[in-house]
Amino acid sequence: MWIILLMLFLVGSPAALGDEAAARINGQTLLLSEIDAPSRPKIVRLHQALVDQAARTLDRLIDRHLRTSSAAMKSPSSKPVTDEAIRDFRSSRAEDFEGPFAPTETRRHPSAARPAIRHYLEQKALEARSAETRRDLRKGHAIKILIPEARDLEQPLPAKRTVALVDGVPIPAGKLEQAAALRLYRLRKEIHLERRRNVETAIENRLLSEEARRRGITTENLLTKATQDAAVGDEELNTFIQSESAAGRPVSDPERARQYLAFRKAHARRTALVERLRASARIEILLEEPSPPRLPMIEANAPALGAREGLRLVVYINYRCTPCRANHREIDRLLAADRKVRVTFRDFIPVYDPVASEAARLSRCASRLGAFQRMRKELLTRDPPPFGEAWYKDETLPVLARGLGIDPAALVQCLSSEEIGEAIARDTAEALEFGFEEAPSFIVQGIPLSGMQSAESLAEVLHRRISRDARHPVRQGANPH
Template sequence: MWIILLMLLAVSPAARVEEVAAKIDGQAIPLAEIDTPSRAKIVRLHQALTDEAARALDRLIDRQLQASSEAKFPSPKPVTDEAIRAFRASRPEDFEGPFAPLETKRNPAAEWPAIRLYLTQKALESVQAEARRRLRAGHAIKVWLPDGPELEQPLSPIRTVALVDDTPITAEMLEQATALRLYRLRKEIYLERQRCLETSVENRLLSEEARRLGIPIEDLLAKMTRDTTVGTKELNASIESERAAGRPVSDPDRARQYLAFRKAYTRRAALVKKLRDSARIEILLEEPSLPRLPMIELNAPILGALDGPRLIAYTNYRCTPCRAAHREIDRILAAQRNVRVVFRDFIPVYDPVADEAARLSRCADRLGAFGRVRSELLGRNPPAFGEAWYTDDALRTLASRLDIDSDALVQCLSSPELGEAIEQDTAEAHELGFEEAPSFVVQGIPLSGMQSAKSLAGILRNQRYPGRLSD
């Protein structure tokens, strides 16, 4: 029998030591105070942290059980043409209606591969759910899931968060399994609190100034809006300035209101700056540290040095930002001879064009021609969705031109191992926390989206990210 003991280690607010977000001249601003304006969002983010930790812990438990039993999740039965016809006939609005995918509207031949993939994925989910149930049967699994507030900071590495038949899963393993996703949620909480803290500090300074002057805070704020009348001369000068800058003003009354608001805002900002300069302000909020991800190569194609600073690039040859990223990588390789670049396939959505290119590049790597085929793929525009990069004759011509054995290339492309390897790369990228291509792990530092050669090279040289992590 499968036994799971789930314990949420939620600590009541009363039991927690009151945390301090900042101090002004020794006077504390409690964390609870700055959380109040965005309480609903903080609660939502805490729940997201708990949910993410639970998903990662589930994966770790399954891996531990698989490793001990050497069991593998089975593959579903192939989807038949009859099943595809039945699915297509049962949902005509999905393929013919106003919200049907644009690609299938342009190319009806793309419907069947898309339906086959969808049905295969649904069957895989069902098969894996049953396999997971059987895998856990008869095992004693205890889980101590930290609550959201605890997960705001990295847990103690040696802390046990689960036991699988008395074999521990530690917090360090949990942090590694979902480092990037936890970081993003922690960073979102930090940024939300930082915004609220700025407002809280400003309000505290203004309230203290009003107390010093012996007047209500409302009177102090009212003083800032006095004498903000905008005269005709001042208004006309502003309108003329806007017109000269190519921004004609259509409503002078609104312009007058804006100028009056700007006067009051400038006056308030000047006072707040003066108060800040004369106060001793300690900001105690700590920005979460950047995660360090594993540098996984998995026999992927490699260019550059045998050893040295490493860049793992999760890309494909179809998406426009990916192709631009490849060109930036070429600039790095040309400028830094000691850099090692590992190319992993990342195809986040169904895309037969990207899949074909990934197969070509992997086979070229096996045949010792990865660099040449990569240049070939980047040197031509990707075909339209549903069309092939190369027909059979064109493929053999390509092989001859690049000095590759054409029979070996054709045989390689039909290997079932290729699809599994591409899926494994994509699954790895998702598990690391990436959602879009291109994505990178540069000396352990994760980056998402298009990156310039300059920024990537800077990290490779310094082994630290000089700015903000891309989300």
């Protein structure tokens, strides 16, 4: 096997940036190198993160390409973890399970440690086997990786640009952009926001410097004159103290309050001066904001509520995390307020969590048996059990099934199905590959959102005007990559 790695990138060198304009003030140019200077270490770090993210994504795309062309290649597997291996691991890390810094759940429920250790050891063994399989997969193939310069990665790459060659077959940048859309956007957005802050500071400094020059004084003297007479009298101080007390915030040190008020008054006068200078200046900001990503909306035969046709929302969620449970209720509010919305529920369990996993199995099986909404209501009505305990015991499952109007035997059989576990794992893997890191996460008409969302915020995004060309079609049962 031979691999040619062509890492062709410049990590934000001043020479590469010197000719590019970031803004113009009264006809004078602010260069990008000048704007980046106050944040040079951070910009360098973000540039390197862009290159690293592109490299990791290309590795995935290359492996996927090779697997497609090597039908005989088996998926990685590992030997079952033995009870002896679990005992050895626990004894070697006793402090992690019994010490003062051990998780409360582990100390409260020692029996929960065994499946957690088993899961951890299985994952480590699978990672090792995956690395070995990956090495075997690449043997005998000519792979050339062409990572663009970090500066090129600040904006989406041309779709047809070649970013890798596998046995002479090109991998276009369009696939890279699709596979890492959210992660690349976050880095690009962080760079843009850092530069915007620096541009605002640079504009302010330039305007103050020009005004001081016009008056024939130093910038320091200009600011001193603008903020003089900021002293705070007793009457003003007493008014402030009374208003704070009325708001439930009593002032214990009047002199510190006087200093605070004086600082606030001086800052307000400085701000007013800058605003007057900005109003009479010709300012043009040339920084280009990165385009937000559009992700594919994949229903994949998952449980859904709402209209058959209409505005689409795909949510990656579970039934244990507190924000998830709150968002389930916000989704109910959204569906009650808008009958034209369809919500598809995908399972997202980003860390080892048997309580969330059991609820996901219950939800999926109930959906298969025609009782998804009834099971969902049941799970949201109950408090999640403590870590290490179950939502339902074997003897209570038949009672649950009859209460939901489904066959108890069919529910029990479904819950033990490997297919259900694989579907939950696929949902989680898909969310992670999209770039989501926490539950709940959403794709709303192609727009990614993370964290707690109110019914109103979801409705606002759902009804935002999106051009026909920008929308992504719903794909049934497909893999996004």
